[in-house]
Amino acid sequence: MSTEVTEQLGHGRGDAPESTRHSRVFRPLTDIVEGKAGVSLMLEMPGVASEDVDITLDKRVLTIRGQVAPTRPANLDLAYSEYGEGDYERAFTMSEDFDPERIEAELRNGVLTVTLPRAEAAQPKKISVKVA
Amino acid sequence: MHYPSTYGRRDPFALMRRMMADLDTGFGVRPGSVQFPAVNVWQNAEAVAVTAELPGVEADEIDITVKENVLTLSGERKAPEVAEGSRWHRRERGYGKFSRAIRLPFEADAAKVEARFTNGILHVVIGRPDEEKPRRIEIKAA
Numbered sequence: 001m002s003t004e005v006t007e008q009l010g011h012g013r014g015d016a017p018e019s020t021r022h023s024r025v026f027r028p029l030t031d032i033v034e035g036k037a038g039v040s041l042m043l044e045m046p047g048v049a050s051e052d053v054d055i056t057l058d059k060r061v062l063t064i065r066g067q068v069a070p071t072r073p074a075n076l077d078l079a080y081s082e083y084g085e086g087d088y089e090r091a092f093t094m095s096e097d098f099d100p101e102r103i104e105a106e107l108r109n110g111v112l113t114v115t116l117p118r119a120e121a122a123q124p125k126k127i128s129v130k131v132a
Numbered sequence: 133m134h135y136p137s138t139y140g141r142r143d144p145f146a147l148m149r150r151m152m153a154d155l156d157t158g159f160g161v162r163p164g165s166v167q168f169p170a171v172n173v174w175q176n177a178e179a180v181a182v183t184a185e186l187p188g189v190e191a192d193e194i195d196i197t198v199k200e201n202v203l204t205l206s207g208e209r210k211a212p213e214v215a216e217g218s219r220w221h222r223r224e225r226g227y228g229k230f231s232r233a234i235r236l237p238f239e240a241d242a243a244k245v246e247a248r249f250t251n252g253i254l255h256v257v258i259g260r261p262d263e264e265k266p267r268r269i270e271i272k273a274a
Contacts, residue, residue, distance in 0.1 A: 029224040030222055030224055030225070031212065031220070032221035033219065034218060034221060035218040036215070036217065042225065046252035047252065047253050071255065073183070075178075076174035076180075077174060077176060079146075079173045080146075082172060083171075109249075110186070110187035110251050111188040
């Protein structure tokens with residue numbers, strides 16, 4: 001049985017809802033892997049502390065937000081820049097129901113790992129066909 | 133594209149050079165396709181600070197070396213361990229060894245380098261040695 005994970009539309013880098021805190025909202029790069037027990041998502045959110053992550057599951061839409069604590073070394077001016085800082089937001093539509101109580105999340109070195117164990121009822125059941 | 137307004141402060145042509153470079157490489161280059169790790173460089177007369185985004189790398193797997201005026205960041209991004217028979221739905225993150233050399237505006241002294249790693253962001257502060265500091269020259273009265 002497969003658990004398709006589709007991305008919510010309208011949450012791309014360009015057309016994300018405007019934030020009142022920062023001017024920029026990034027879409028974190030994500031790995032999604034499905035095992036026997038459930039689905040794991042790994043999102044890259046460098047600069048976000050674990051207390052600033054917000055994960056919600058509403059119906060089948062899993063929304064993950066992270067607020068960045070801006071780094072600005074004291075008394076230094078930015079001379080060269082390859083990355084911008086901003087909050088992270090991304091939403092996924094799950095194809096089956098997960099129990100929000102059992103979702104686990106861990107933030108380590110800027111990577112958020114969200115584990116969604118498959119609900120007991122959703123475990124595939126084998127149905128044997130009786131011979132008539 | 134990220135053009136901070138602080139560009140013009142020290143070098144009025146830096147912003148223009150950056151825009152010209154963007155024209156050469158093509159706009160809209162995704163951050164994932166630029167060199168890893170992406171770095172920001174900060175400076176003043178006393179020090180240079182380099183911040184780099186290194187999500188998913190352990191602090192003890194990052195090598196920071198300073199030789200003359202070159203700062204090198206290297207290490208490896210390990211792929212996540214998954215159980216056998218797992219299926220990938222999305223694979224956007226990158227893995228593998230990385231090495232990045234950054235030229236500093238002065239010869240650095242390894243004793244004056246400090247590094248900190250928090251939430252996947254590496255901060256390296258390199259103090260400018262006293263002999264490399266700009267000297268103010270007094271004008272003598274005739």
